Amino acid sequence: MSAPMPDSRGRRGVESLEDAVRTRRLIVCVGSGGVGKTTTAAALGIRAALLGRRALVITIDPARRLANSLGLSELGNEEKEIPASKFHDAGVLARAPLRAMMLDTRKTFDELILRLAPDEAARRRILENRVYRQLADNLAASQEYMASEKLWDVYHSGAYDLIVLDTPPMKNALDFLEASGRLTRFLDDKIMKWFLSPYDEGRVFGKRIVLGTGSIVFRLLSSIFGREFLDELSEFFLAFKDLYRGFRDRSEGVARLLRDPATTRFVVVCSPEEASMDDAVFFTGQLRERGMPGGLFIVNQVGRYGEVEADSRGHVVDAAGRAEAVAVAEGDGASPAEAARFALDLERALADAAVRSRDDSRRIASLARAAGPRAAIQEVPRLPSEVFDFSGLLEIDRHLFPGLRS
Amino acid sequence: MLDTFEKRRLIFVTGKGGTGKSTFTSALGLALAGRGRSVLLAEVDSARPALESVFGRRPEFQPSPVAPGIEIANIDFLGALHAYLAEVVPVERVVQLILKNRIVQYFLQATPGARELVLLSRIHALVRGGRYDTLVVDLPASGHAYALFKTLESVRRLFQVGPLRKRGEEISETISDPHGTSLVLLTIPEEMSVNEVLETARHIGRLGFPPIEGILLNRDPGPRPSPRERRWLQAVRERGPRSARLALAADALGDLDAAAQRAEVARRRIEEETGRAPLSVPLLSGGEGLETARHLAGWLQGEGS
Ligand SMILES: Nc1ncnc2c1ncn2[C@@H]1O[C@H](COP(=O)(O)OP(=O)(O)O)[C@@H](O)[C@H]1O
Ligand SMILES: Nc1ncnc2c1ncn2[C@@H]1O[C@H](COP(=O)(O)OP(=O)(O)O)[C@@H](O)[C@H]1O
Ligand SMILES: [Mg+2]
Numbered sequence: 001m002s003a004p005m006p007d008s009r010g011r012r013g014v015e016s017l018e019d020a021v022r023t024r025r026l027i028v029c030v031g032s033g034g035v036g037k038t039t040t041a042a043a044l045g046i047r048a049a050l051l052g053r054r055a056l057v058i059t060i061d062p063a064r065r066l067a068n069s070l071g072l073s074e075l076g077n078e079e080k081e082i083p084a085s086k087f088h089d090a091g092v093l094a095r096a097p098l099r100a101m102m103l104d105t106r107k108t109f110d111e112l113i114l115r116l117a118p119d120e121a122a123r124r125r126i127l128e129n130r131v132y133r134q135l136a137d138n139l140a141a142s143q144e145y146m147a148s149e150k151l152w153d154v155y156h157s158g159a160y161d162l163i164v165l166d167t168p169p170m171k172n173a174l175d176f177l178e179a180s181g182r183l184t185r186f187l188d189d190k191i192m193k194w195f196l197s198p199y200d201e202g203r204v205f206g207k208r209i210v211l212g213t214g215s216i217v218f219r220l221l222s223s224i225f226g227r228e229f230l231d232e233l234s235e236f237f238l239a240f241k242d243l244y245r246g247f248r249d250r251s252e253g254v255a256r257l258l259r260d261p262a263t264t265r266f267v268v269v270c271s272p273e274e275a276s277m278d279d280a281v282f283f284t285g286q287l288r289e290r291g292m293p294g295g296l297f298i299v300n301q302v303g304r305y306g307e308v309e310a311d312s313r314g315h316v317v318d319a320a321g322r323a324e325a326v327a328v329a330e331g332d333g334a335s336p337a338e339a340a341r342f343a344l345d346l347e348r349a350l351a352d353a354a355v356r357s358r359d360d361s362r363r364i365a366s367l368a369r370a371a372g373p374r375a376a377i378q379e380v381p382r383l384p385s386e387v388f389d390f391s392g393l394l395e396i397d398r399h400l401f402p403g404l405r406s
Numbered sequence: 407m408l409d410t411f412e413k414r415r416l417i418f419v420t421g422k423g424g425t426g427k428s429t430f431t432s433a434l435g436l437a438l439a440g441r442g443r444s445v446l447l448a449e450v451d452s453a454r455p456a457l458e459s460v461f462g463r464r465p466e467f468q469p470s471p472v473a474p475g476i477e478i479a480n481i482d483f484l485g486a487l488h489a490y491l492a493e494v495v496p497v498e499r500v501v502q503l504i505l506k507n508r509i510v511q512y513f514l515q516a517t518p519g520a521r522e523l524v525l526l527s528r529i530h531a532l533v534r535g536g537r538y539d540t541l542v543v544d545l546p547a548s549g550h551a552y553a554l555f556k557t558l559e560s561v562r563r564l565f566q567v568g569p570l571r572k573r574g575e576e577i578s579e580t581i582s583d584p585h586g587t588s589l590v591l592l593t594i595p596e597e598m599s600v601n602e603v604l605e606t607a608r609h610i611g612r613l614g615f616p617p618i619e620g621i622l623l624n625r626d627p628g629p630r631p632s633p634r635e636r637r638w639l640q641a642v643r644e645r646g647p648r649s650a651r652l653a654l655a656a657d658a659l660g661d662l663d664a665a666a667q668r669a670e671v672a673r674r675r676i677e678e679e680t681g682r683a684p685l686s687v688p689l690l691s692g693g694e695g696l697e698t699a700r701h702l703a704g705w706l707q708g709e710g711s
């Protein structure tokens with residue numbers, strides 16, 4: 001698992017995105033909503049395949065068109081191979097197979113129970129427990145657990161050189177980071193025993209339990225949450241009893257995996273908007289606190305017009321260019337006034353875009369300061385249209401890895 | 407629009423991340439306060455309260471004033487839990503005992519919906535308390551917001567009797583009230599964001615509450631350039647202009663057109679699926695934080711009249 005990694009570090013000993021895709025076994029994309037995590041994760045997977053690494057992209061919420069563009073009409077809980085023709089048609093060569101899957105929380109959870117439950121009766125008891133059903137139904141609550149579950153599975157399948165994990169937006173990404181640790185603590189045997197002590201298996205399923213000695217806390221909990229619910233929850237715990245070890249071992253394993261710098265890199269994806277940049281900085285701190293290997297940033301959707309300045313007369317397009325625009329319009333039936341208006345619209349669009357792009361550059365510079373000298377920040381321009389086909393992903397790839405050829 | 411909002415006591419705002427929830431919440435607060443209403447703007451268990459970057463003051467569990475008629479708060483879980491327990495357990499020392507107890511903490515983490523119910527209880531208490539004319543809640547992104555509401559249904563299913571059942575029913579009643587409560591769904595003109603808002607609308611519709619006030623299409627860049635201009639633009643791009651600046655300007659105008667086209671698609675999809683056109687909120691230029699919120703508040707005031 002921790003075989004020595006070939007050293008392809010760039011100058012200054014700073015690990016680049018390319019180094020990570022070449023050498024690491026797990027890349028986790030994190031960032032606020034809508035910045036391009038899913039898109040980036042897909043592009044990183046493609047790059048790995050181009051480099052000859054067997055890769056799997058685990059995504060959370062792919063746009064249908066993105067799934068389609070990978071030739072995966074219904075991306076599901078099973079790993080599916082991206083057809084080689086996708087690469088071929090785009091004029092590039094995949095040197096290793098690329099697979100993708102979309103996490104289905106409920107299915108993953110049920111599968112897990114199936115695998116960990118010692119027998120049919122134990123399995124049924126869990127699947128029929130109301131608390132379990134609510135828990136498994138509540139996607140927002142268990143997506144994070146399940147992501148780490150699936151991760152553990154595919155990591156140990158030995159089928160992949162690199163796994164790229166897409167995550168839900170920021171706030172949940174934090175939950176995601178904490179999920180394995182929290183689960184481990186939650187499954188602490190001592191706590192379980194304490195909680196279950198007023199109950200025992202025989203009595204739970206006979207007449208409803210009479211609280212034995214009972215601690216103050218337990219009595220208080222009953223008075224607040226109601227006795228009926230405590231019963232239900234205890235049943236859930238009881239039913240889970242035999243599964244604890246399996247759960248705990250796995251979640252501890254995932255926690256170690258996420259912190260192992262030889263294996264894992266977190267990539268913080270953000271857009272150049274103020275809010276997203278703030279999130280990126282915040283997130284960097286969170287990774288550091290948790291001892292998770294970061295240092296890689298992708299600033300996506302950066303404006304391309306930052307260089308443009310107005311001349312002394314306030315024009316952003318030179319006289320020759322303006323004349324050209326007017327000529328084109330007049331050649332197609334525009335009146336002189338209409339043609340002038342067209343030229344003005346062009347200039348205004350560029351001037352506004354330039355202002356926004358300069359804001360972007362300013363914010364990227366301050367992100368660089370906050371991230372420190374050991375960080376690698378890769379900018380990707382905002383493309384003219386949304387990214388929903390294979391060639392769009394390759395375009396992103398070109399910007400992510402400017403030094404590499406497809 | 408402002409006239410309608412003025413009648414509500416509880417307004418929830420949600421949408422995909424980055425669609426403008428916090429900005430809109432703040433703008434609505436400013437606009438309502440401008441009409442003399444007393445408003446509380448609240449985030450829910452936010453690790454990084456956005457209201458701080460807007461109002462320059464960190465929202466705490468206890469509401470604090472930031473502008474005439476406006477208070478802000480962050481309903482964090484521990485604060486809400488404390489408030490919740492304090493209602494049931496009269497002795498503060500015992501409340502502290504419970505809060506510090508490891509078992510209780512595990513219990514709350516393990517129990518599906520416990521966290522949500524405690525947070526909702528606080529929102530409910532703030533509305534019932536009557537200190538504010540309006541409470542605007544800047545909810546987390548739609549998936550989590552939906553989970554929050556769905557908890558009420560889960561509680562109903564999990565508890566046939568008992569204190570939680572009763573509490574759940576009280577909250578449901580407030581949140582379902584079509585006169586007092588409304589949910590605003592925000593989207594921007596991007597496919598994923600529109601997908602999410604439509605999915606949320608469907609889910610909330612099935613759940614039956616809270617009443618949806620409408621879908622707002624935020625950052626709408628307005629109409630596309632005229633068809634004739636688009637043709638000329640195309641011609642400029644096709645001939646590969648000699649002026650590099652003209653080529654760049656053509657790209658920029660092209661971006662603008664693409665964005666406007668996405669907005670058109672978004673509007674059409676929302677109207678087709680919900681039977682109602684979204685309300686467009688314009689893309690405002692420049693400014694961050696409070697500035698954007700102020701612009702938007704100004705727009706709300708103008709638009710509503
Ligand atoms: N560099 C880019 N230029 C233009 N559009 C982009 C770019 N990166 C992503 N997008 C678009 O932005 C939207 C959000 O991207 P997505 O990857 O789904 O974000 P996330 O997973 O972070 O929510 C998608 O419609 C995607 O096509
Ligand atoms: N109508 C608008 N025009 C321009 N910028 C906007 C508009 N609405 C929001 N923004 C900007 O979009 C970004 C995200 O808004 P925010 O309110 O933080 O979103 P959310 O709370 O949904 O994550 C902020 O930088 C905000 O200033
Ligand atoms: Mg995504």
Ligand SMILES: [Mg+2]
Pocket residue numbers: 427428429456
């Ligand atoms: Mg926000």
